[in-house]
Amino acid sequence: MSEWEPVIGLEVHVELDTETKMFCGCAVTKGDPPNTHTCPVCLAHPGALPVVNERAVEYAARIALALGCEVRPRSIFHRKNYFYPDLPKAYQISQYDEPLAVGGSFDYWVGDQKLSCRINRVHMEEDAAKLIHAGGETGRIAGSDYSMVDFNRGGTPLIEIVGEPDIPSPEAAREFLQQLRNLIVGLGVSECNMEEGQIRWDANISVRPAGSDRLGTRTELKNMNSFRFLQQALESELPRQVAILEAGGTIDQETLHFDPETGTTTPLRSKEEAHDYRYFPEPDLVPLTADEAWVDKVRQDLPELPAARVERFMSQYGLSRYDATVLGGGSTMARFYEDVVAEGVDAKLAANWTMGEYSAHLNAAGLDPGHGHVTAARLAALLRLVADGEVSGTAAKQVFALMIEERAEPRDVVTRHDLGQVSDTAELEAVVASVIAAHPAQVEQFRAGKEQVAGFFVGQVMRATQGKANPQLVSELVRTALTG
Amino acid sequence: MTAGLDPLRLTARDARRLLTDGEIAASELVKTYLDQIARVEDRVHAFVLVTADNAAKYATEIDQEAGATRGALAGLPTAIKDNMVTEGVTTTCGSRILGNYQPVYTATAVRRIWGDHIVMLGKSNLDEFAMGSSTENSAFGPTRNPWDLSTVPGGSSGGSAAAVAAGEALWALGSDTGGSIRQPAALCGVVGMKPTYGAVSRYGLIAFASSLDQIGPLTRTVYDCALLLRGITGHDPCDSTSIALPGEIELPAAERLDGLRFGIPTEYVSTGIEPGVLERFEQTVTLIEELGATCVEISLPHTEYALPAYYIIAPAEASANLARFDGVRYGYRSPHAGDLTEMYEATRGEGFGAEVKRRIMIGTYALSSGYYDAYYGQAQKVRTLVRRDFDTAFAQVDLIVSPTSPTVAFGLGSRTDDPLAMYQSDICTIPVNLAGLPAISIPCGLAGHLPVGFQIMGPAYSENLLLAAAHALEGAIGFDALPTFADSSAGARGADRR
Numbered sequence: 001m002s003e004w005e006p007v008i009g010l011e012v013h014v015e016l017d018t019e020t021k022m023f024c025g026c027a028v029t030k031g032d033p034p035n036t037h038t039c040p041v042c043l044a045h046p047g048a049l050p051v052v053n054e055r056a057v058e059y060a061a062r063i064a065l066a067l068g069c070e071v072r073p074r075s076i077f078h079r080k081n082y083f084y085p086d087l088p089k090a091y092q093i094s095q096y097d098e099p100l101a102v103g104g105s106f107d108y109w110v111g112d113q114k115l116s117c118r119i120n121r122v123h124m125e126e127d128a129a130k131l132i133h134a135g136g137e138t139g140r141i142a143g144s145d146y147s148m149v150d151f152n153r154g155g156t157p158l159i160e161i162v163g164e165p166d167i168p169s170p171e172a173a174r175e176f177l178q179q180l181r182n183l184i185v186g187l188g189v190s191e192c193n194m195e196e197g198q199i200r201w202d203a204n205i206s207v208r209p210a211g212s213d214r215l216g217t218r219t220e221l222k223n224m225n226s227f228r229f230l231q232q233a234l235e236s237e238l239p240r241q242v243a244i245l246e247a248g249g250t251i252d253q254e255t256l257h258f259d260p261e262t263g264t265t266t267p268l269r270s271k272e273e274a275h276d277y278r279y280f281p282e283p284d285l286v287p288l289t290a291d292e293a294w295v296d297k298v299r300q301d302l303p304e305l306p307a308a309r310v311e312r313f314m315s316q317y318g319l320s321r322y323d324a325t326v327l328g329g330g331s332t333m334a335r336f337y338e339d340v341v342a343e344g345v346d347a348k349l350a351a352n353w354t355m356g357e358y359s360a361h362l363n364a365a366g367l368d369p370g371h372g373h374v375t376a377a378r379l380a381a382l383l384r385l386v387a388d389g390e391v392s393g394t395a396a397k398q399v400f401a402l403m404i405e406e407r408a409e410p411r412d413v414v415t416r417h418d419l420g421q422v423s424d425t426a427e428l429e430a431v432v433a434s435v436i437a438a439h440p441a442q443v444e445q446f447r448a449g450k451e452q453v454a455g456f457f458v459g460q461v462m463r464a465t466q467g468k469a470n471p472q473l474v475s476e477l478v479r480t481a482l483t484g
Numbered sequence: 485m486t487a488g489l490d491p492l493r494l495t496a497r498d499a500r501r502l503l504t505d506g507e508i509a510a511s512e513l514v515k516t517y518l519d520q521i522a523r524v525e526d527r528v529h530a531f532v533l534v535t536a537d538n539a540a541k542y543a544t545e546i547d548q549e550a551g552a553t554r555g556a557l558a559g560l561p562t563a564i565k566d567n568m569v570t571e572g573v574t575t576t577c578g579s580r581i582l583g584n585y586q587p588v589y590t591a592t593a594v595r596r597i598w599g600d601h602i603v604m605l606g607k608s609n610l611d612e613f614a615m616g617s618s619t620e621n622s623a624f625g626p627t628r629n630p631w632d633l634s635t636v637p638g639g640s641s642g643g644s645a646a647a648v649a650a651g652e653a654l655w656a657l658g659s660d661t662g663g664s665i666r667q668p669a670a671l672c673g674v675v676g677m678k679p680t681y682g683a684v685s686r687y688g689l690i691a692f693a694s695s696l697d698q699i700g701p702l703t704r705t706v707y708d709c710a711l712l713l714r715g716i717t718g719h720d721p722c723d724s725t726s727i728a729l730p731g732e733i734e735l736p737a738a739e740r741l742d743g744l745r746f747g748i749p750t751e752y753v754s755t756g757i758e759p760g761v762l763e764r765f766e767q768t769v770t771l772i773e774e775l776g777a778t779c780v781e782i783s784l785p786h787t788e789y790a791l792p793a794y795y796i797i798a799p800a801e802a803s804a805n806l807a808r809f810d811g812v813r814y815g816y817r818s819p820h821a822g823d824l825t826e827m828y829e830a831t832r833g834e835g836f837g838a839e840v841k842r843r844i845m846i847g848t849y850a851l852s853s854g855y856y857d858a859y860y861g862q863a864q865k866v867r868t869l870v871r872r873d874f875d876t877a878f879a880q881v882d883l884i885v886s887p888t889s890p891t892v893a894f895g896l897g898s899r900t901d902d903p904l905a906m907y908q909s910d911i912c913t914i915p916v917n918l919a920g921l922p923a924i925s926i927p928c929g930l931a932g933h934l935p936v937g938f939q940i941m942g943p944a945y946s947e948n949l950l951l952a953a954a955h956a957l958e959g960a961i962g963f964d965a966l967p968t969f970a971d972s973s974a975g976a977r978g979a980d981r982r
Contacts, residue, residue, distance in 0.1 A: 046569060046582065046585070046808070047587075047691065049722060088808060278851035280801075
C-alpha cells in the first residue's frame with residue numbers, strides 16, 4: 001500500500017438559509033405539509049419566469065469570499081437540461097462556465113498538520129423538489145407503486161463548492177468537510193443540518209505512485225450522508241483501486257454508490273450517468289453583476305473565520321492547538337465558550353468544562369452547542385462556585401448533572417441537595433477527631449513516622465462527609481490533630 | 485342593435501370617444517363584436533375560445549361604473565392570443581398538451597389592460613406554441629384569412645390578425661418571435677407591432693424562444709396600436725429582462741416625415757419578393773419621399789444568415805422551454821404509459837404536433853455535446869453580427885423600411901409539406917427579433933385581392949418615432965379596403981357584409 005497515494009477532491013452542495021427561494025417569493029421552510037410553499041414559478045407553470053434572489057447572491061458571495069475566491073464582476077446562469085419529476089422545468093437553473101466566484105483555497109487541520117485545498121469555484125443554482133416513492137420496499141423509484149412530489153424544497157437556493165483534488169487521505173477528507181461545514185455555519189448563511197440534507201457532497205478519488213504528480217483515473221462516490229461514511233467510502237475505494245492497478249488493470253471512470261449497510265461501493269448503472277445536459281445560457285435572466293464596492297462590503301461584513309479564531313484562542317486564552325480547534329473551530333461552540341469566560345471564569349477551567357461535561361451532555365442529548373440544557377451563564381456560575389471553594393470538584397460534576405435534570409441554577413441545586421463544600425473548621429474538627437479515635441492502629445503508624453497514613457485519614461473524613469468536605473482544610477486539620 | 489357601429493371599420497380611438505361621450509354603452513359595443521363573431525367565426529375560426537358570457541357580463545358592470553373610476557381602456561373589446569395565460573380561462577397555446585389547462589395566474593400584459601377595464605372577447609388561435617407562419621399548426625384547426633378564406637392569415641398570431649380584420653375584435657394582443665405579429669398583420673391588412681425586446685413583460689407569455697419573444701398589439705390603425713401599446717408596456721419585477729422605455733408611449737398625430745432619413749436595405753428587396761408586393765412597397769417608398777423624408781439604399785450585409793441563425797436559436801431555446809410539459813403537474817398526461825420514461829414519451833408524443841416536435845428535435849440537436857459550438861455557438865455569433873449591422877445602419881438613417889412579408893397570403897395547405905418554404909415567409913421580419921429592435925407593419929395596399937404589409941424598423945426604444953412615422957405614412961397611404969370573406973377556391977361567395 002505504501003507506494004500508492006490517494007488523490008481526493010470534494011464537491012459540496014449547501015442549501016442557503018434565505019427566507020425565500022432562489023427564483024421566486026415562496027418561503028424556504030422545513031417540515032411544513034407538502035406543496036404548501038409553491039407558486040407558478042417554482043411549479044414551472046407555463047409563462048412563469050425566474051427572478052434572482054439578491055440575498056442568496058450575497059450569501060453565496062460570503063462563502064466565496066470566506067474561501068478566498070474572486071467574486072467575478074459578471075457571471076451568468078445556464079440551463080442544465082434533464083427530465084425528472086423533481087425538476088419541474090426539466091432544466092435546473094445553474095451556473096456553468098461563468099460562475100459567481102473562482103480560484104480560492106481552504107486551510108484545514110489534520111491533527112497538528114495544516115493542509116490547504118484549492119477551491120476551483122463557487123457557483124449558484126436551485127435545489128430540486130423532494131420525491132417520495134410509495135409502495136416499494138426500498139423507498140427508491142424502482143419497485144415502487146407510485147411516486148409523489150413535494151415542491152416545497154424545489155427552488156431552494158443552493159451553492160456548489162468545487163474543490164480541487166488536493167486532499168491526501170480519507171481522514172483529511174473528513175476533516176476538510178467538517179471544518180468547511182464549521183466555516184459555513186459561522187458565516188450565518190446555512191445551518192448545514194445534515195439530517196435535512198442542507199449540506200451534501202460527492203467525492204472523487206484516484207490513486208498514483210507516491211510522489212508522482214500525475215493524476216490517475218478517478219471514480220466518483222455518491223450517497224455518503226455522514227462524515228463517517230465519507231471516510232469509510234474513501235477507505236474502501238482506495239484498496240480497490242490499488243488492487244486493480246497492482247494486478248495490471250485499469251480504473252474505469254465511473255460513478256459509485258456507497259452502501260452504508262455494507263460499507264462498500266457499487267457502480268451506478270451507466271445509463272443513469274449518460275447525461276448530456278445541453279447547457280446553454282439562461283435567456284430569462286440577465287447577467288449577474290457584482291461591482292467592487294458591493295464585494296468589498298460583503299467582505300467587510302464577514303464574521304471572524306474559524307482559522308483566525310483558533311489562532312486567537314491559542315494566544316488569548318493560552319489554549320493548546322487541539323483545545324483551540326475543538327472550541328474555536330465552530331462558531332456556536334466558540335460563542336458558548338467565550339460567553340462562559342466572559343462571566344469571569346478562568347479560561348482553562350472553562351475550556352476543560354466546555355470540552356468535558358458540557359460536550360458530553362450535548363452528545364448524549366443530541367443537541368448543538370448553545371442549545372444544551374445548561375446556559376453559559378449557569379455553567380459560569382457553577383465554575384465560580386468551584387473556584388471559590390464552595391463546591392468541590394467532585395461534587396461539581398454531580399451539581400452539573402442535577403442542573404440538567406432540574407433545569408436549575410447551580411446554587412439552588414447545591415442548597416437543595418446539600419452539596420456545598422464544608423469549610424466549617426469546628427464541624428470538620430469534630431469529624432476528624434472521631435475518625436482518629438476510631439483508628440488507633442493507623443495513628444500509631446503515623447506517629448512511627450509513616451506520614452503517608454495521613455492520606456488515609458483524609459479519605460475517611462471525606463467519606464464521612466459524603467465528599468463535601470474541603471479536602472485542603474481536612475488535610476490541614478488531620479495533620480494538626482495527629483501531630484498536636 | 486346599435487346603428488352605425490361597423491365592426492369592420494370601427495377604431496379603438498372612435499369607440500373610446502363614443503363610450504366616453506356616452507353615445508354608446510360598453511355592453512352595446514361588446515354585443516356588436518359578439519354578433520360579428522356569431523356571424524363569421526364558423527368561417528374564419530379566429531378563436532380557440534370565445535368568452536361571450538363573461539364579456540357581456542363584464543361590459544354591463546363597466547356600464548354601471550362611474551365614468552371617473554373607469555380605466556383608460558374601459559369597455560374596449562379585445563382578443564388575446566391564446567399563449568398568454570389568463571387565470572381561470574383555459575389557455576391552450578394551440579396545443580393538445582395544454583388542451584384543458586386552467587392557468588392559476590394572469591400574464592402581466594393582460595393583467596395591465598384588464599386593470600384598464602378592457603373586455604376580453606376570447607382567446608385567439610395560433611400556431612401551436614407560436615411555431616409557424618400560417619396558423620395551420622394549431623391543434624384546434626386552422627384560422628382562415630377573411631380576405632380570402634382559401635388562404636392563410638399568416639402566423640403565428642393568425643387568430644388575432646384575422647379577428648381584427650374580420651371585425652371579430654376591436655383589436656388584439658399577439659406575440660412576435662420571428663414575425664408572428666407583423667407577418668399576419670400584413671397578410672390580413674391590419675397594423676401589427678413588435679416592441680423593443682423587454683418593453684412588454686413576458687411574464688405569463690408561454691415561452692417559445694425567450695430571447696426573441698415579445699408581446700405587441702394588432703389593431704386597425706397606428707393610433708390604436710399606440711393606445712394599446714401604452715397599456716401593456718412597462719418594467720415588470722416578475723420579468724428580469726423587462727425594461728422601462730425612456731418615455732411614455734405617445735399617441736401619434738404626425739402627418740409629415742420632414743427631415744427623416746429612411747434606409748432601404750438592398751438585401752431585403754433584392755430577391756424573393758413577389759412582384760405585386762414589391763410594387764406596393766416601391767409606391768410606398770415614393771409616398772415617404774413625398775411626405776418630406778429622404779430614402780437611401782443601405783446594406784445589412786448579414787441578412788442572409790439571420791434566418792438560419794434564427795432557426796437554431798429559437799428551436800434551441802424552445803427545446804428547453806417546452807420540456808416542462810411532461811405530464812407530471814398539469815396539462816395532458818397520456819393514459820398509455822407504464823413507467824416514468826414511457827409517461828414522458830407517450831405524453832409528449834401524443835401531446836405535441838409535428839412542427840413542435842420538429843423544432844424540439846432541431847433545438848436538442850443544436851445544443852448537444854459536440855454540436856453546440858458548430859450550431860448554437862455559431863448562431864449566437866451571427867446574431868451579434870446582425871445586431872451590429874443594424875447599429876451601423878442606424879448611424880446613417882433614422883428608420884429602415886422593407887416589405888413585411890415577401891408574399892401575400894398563400895393558400896391553405898400550400899406550404900405545410902415544405903417547412904423550408906414556410907420558414908422563408910419570415911425572412912424580412914426575423915432580423916429585428918435577433919437584434920431586439922422594434923418594428924411595425926402597416927397595410928400599404930392590395931396586390932390582387934390580398935393586402936400587402938409595409939414594415940418600418942427602428943433603433944431600440946424608438947417606439948414613439950416609429951409610431952409617428954407609421955401614422956404619417958398610414959394617412960398618406962389611405963388604405964380603406966375591406967375583407968370580403970370570399971373563398972377563391974370555392975368560387976367567389978361574394979361579399980358577406982350587409
